[in-house]
């Protein structure tokens with residue numbers, strides 16, 4: 001327990017930022033979007049307010065998503081966004097908070113450094129990092145401290161993190177830049193190729209949520225889609241089915257499944273035995289696409305479930321790890337690596 005101010009946990013995601021305060025739980029959940037005035041460089045809006053402006057801004061305003069594929073692509077904007085969000089939840093406090101930020105397991109040291117610096121610049125006294133799949137497992141209620149293997153697949157907006165966890169550490173993992181965003185892109189490509197219809201990212205996102213699926217659906221769903229016909233240039237209405245979505249998603253799905261198989265292949269046999277008993281847990285918003293658990297079960301032969309709190313899992317796990325903040329080294333070390341070193 002910290003004597004000065006509040007310690008906070010942040011899930012700095014590609015799609016959204018969630019902030020957890022010890023004793024309070026999740027206090028902020030906002031899209032990772034910032035609107036900036038191009039002429040003055042002034043930050044106009046952050047989060048949900050800025051998201052409403054995406055794709056709809058007049059010339060002098062830009063709405064930016066400063067994180068892409070799980071890492072910071074616009075450092076300055078990320079820092080300003082974090083500062084706003086932190087300020088929103090802690091307000092003014094005399095002592096700066098200690099912050100745990102969760103990062104994808106595959107990030108480089110340079111990228112780690114960027115996250116730490118952004119946290120410090122945004123007002124943290126100290127920044128600690130935790131790997132996303134470790135946080136996801138803790139958030140899903142798994143006791144990761146035992147010598148027992150657990151398999152986690154976290155599919156976010158920008159990255160899919162796949163990891164085998166035992167004794168609080170990552171034993172094997174893969175992090176690929178294929179997740180919810182790429183599913184949207186796949187829908188846009190499919191609509192263009194199959195229907196000669198141009199649609200925007202928002203429409204693709206709606207389609208993914210309403211009719212998207214990756215395993216033969218129990219009931220066929222259909223949705224009316226409005227877009228611009230590529231042949232006439234005029235608006236056009238087309239009816240799309242969930243079975244078509246399976247076609248659209250084939251490529252990103254196969255890439256994720258390939259990574260899952262690779263991680264399983266590299267996992268030591270004792271842990272594979274544990275995993276076949278414990279099952280696979282899926283977290284992250286991307287795992288909510290219909291039928292993902294069924295697909296993974298069918299392809300691996302291992303019982304797979306989507307965590308109940310799939311979207312908030314990582315933030316909750318990051319928050320819970322605040323309890324062991326005293327054991328963590330600040331800076332470039334993170335929970336799982338520290339444990340592996342010891």
Ligand SMILES: Nc1ncnc2c1ncn2[C@@H]1O[C@H](COP(=O)(O)OP(=O)(O)OP(=O)(O)O)[C@@H](O)[C@H]1O
Pocket residue numbers: 011012013014015016017069070132155156157158159160179180181205208209212283284285286287288289290310311
């Ligand atoms: N019900 C749903 N069905 C399908 N996809 C969904 C659903 N809800 C959210 N998503 C998708 O989940 C993704 C966001 O998930 P999440 O919040 O876990 O990502 P993130 O943690 O911000 O990203 P990352 O971990 O890659 O940095 C988005 O691509 C969103 O479209």
Ligand SMILES: [Mg+2]
Pocket residue numbers: 011013014132156157284314
């Ligand atoms: Mg995430």
